[in-house]
Amino acid sequence: MPPTVSVIVPTYNRAHSLPRTVESVLSQTLEDLELIIVDDASADNTAEVVASYDDDRIRFFKHEENQGASAARNTGIEHAEGKYMAFLDSDDVWLPTKLEKQVLTLEMRSDDWIAAYCKAETVHPDGQNPVIKWATQLISRRNKTEGAEGGKELIGPLLSDSLHTSAGSTLLVTSEVARKINGFDESFDRFQDPEFLIRVLKHGKLACVDETLLLRYETGSPPANSVAKADVHYLRTFADEVERLERQGIDVTGAHNYILARQYLNEGQFRTGFRYLRQSRRPEIRQIPGLVMNLYSGVKANIG
Known part of the structure; x- marks a missing residue:
């Protein structure tokens, strides 16, 4: 059986x-x-x-x-x-x-x-x-x-x-x-x-x-550039669904820009991170502490 x-x-x-x-x-x-x-x-x-x-x-x-x-x-x-x-x-x-x-x-x-x-x-x-x-x-x-x-x-x-x-x-x-x-x-x-x-x-x-x-x-995160490349492939794969959702007012692209902003900020790549953040969906109040921790990690990465 x-x-x-x-x-x-x-x-x-x-x-x-x-x-x-x-x-x-x-x-x-x-x-x-x-x-x-x-x-x-x-x-x-x-x-x-x-x-x-x-x-x-x-x-x-x-x-x-x-x-x-x-x-x-x-x-x-x-x-x-x-x-x-x-x-x-x-x-x-x-x-x-x-x-x-x-x-x-x-x-x-x-x-x-x-x-x-x-x-x-x-x-x-x-x-x-x-x-x-x-x-x-x-x-x-x-x-x-x-x-x-x-x-x-x-x-x-x-x-x-x-x-x-x-x-x-x-x-x-x-x-x-x-x-x-x-x-x-x-x-x-x-x-x-x-x-x-x-x-x-x-x-x-x-x-x-x-x-x-x-x-x-928790085993760490992949490099931000790797995530960014994969993110493009992901959104392109479901381009029709993304377009439909955004017509309904769901900010899919902004959500993914926020994901990438956190990845880059966490690595200390602040210029790229803030560029994505400006284009991202507005974070909820409950997300702010996580964003602050990414900034802190980025500062440590640059100092180290």
């Missing part, structure tokens, strides 16, 4: 963090699963780490050349046998009831509901001051944006950065739909998760398990 869920974990040079990810999958209360780990040509001892587990639910595949996370996920999709597919980054951790609650949520609804996500909490590997953590959670935009459910009407919030789903580690989707949309677009090395989810939403509805069932480990 095929498993209920195929869990797909792409990994690259993360032998140090992969064990906590693997163990969080093997400890799920929904035991009827297969864990497909795709090593995207790592140069570390990833293969030995995987081989150390004595669990026949684990399947391991290795790319001979590095192809990127989207290609690694597609290799997992190609080999998956489950009714559902779930995706998890190789430095993140699921809480034990994550899959059970998501599958139950979809099984109790009509066939229109084809995917589910859950809430997430960011973990700082070196720890975080409890007061700062409390304040960050209090003002976080995620308090406002996480938890939305629906179909095509969620494409606007996703494109305008008003809905955050952490889809790369929270999403559970029917295997039928994942294959129907031909998996992940391998031309994306950033924004691949929301790009995939937008295409999922064109085939059905997304549910939310309104609990924190994912711990996301």
Whole structure:
């Protein structure tokens, strides 16, 4: 009998963090699963780490050349046998009831509901001051944006950065739909998760398990120039949707300019950062502390 869920974990040079990810999958209360780990040509001892587990639910595949996370996920999709597919980054951790609650949520609804996500909490590997953590959670935009459910009407919030789903580690989707949309677009090395989810939403509805069932480990940000290049590709891919949304008064371009402003300010590239900020959507009051922290990080980067 095929498993209920195929869990797909792409990994690259993360032998140090992969064990906590693997163990969080093997400890799920929904035991009827297969864990497909795709090593995207790592140069570390990833293969030995995987081989150390004595669990026949684990399947391991290795790319001979590095192809990127989207290609690694597609290799997992190609080999998956489950009714559902779930995706998890190789430095993140699921809480034990994550899959059970998501599958139950979809099984109790009509066939229109084809995917589910859950809430997430960011973990700082070196720890975080409890007061700062409390304040960050209090003002976080995620308090406002996480938890939305629906179909095509969620494409606007996703494109305008008003809905955050952490889809790369929270999403559970029917295997039928994942294959129907031909998996992940391998031309994306950033924004691949929301790009995939937008295409999922064109085939059905997304549910939310309104609990924190994912711990996301903070691993730093990619270079601002890399994000800017990927952002252009992302918005061009959905140019028709962006144009339609902006005719409705939703400032998608301004939202993405704000994302890029924060990236550049965080690196201390103030001239570029403020140029994007002037063209961005006006930040909400709750976003101001995060913007200030980006400025502070940028000053430190320049001093260092």
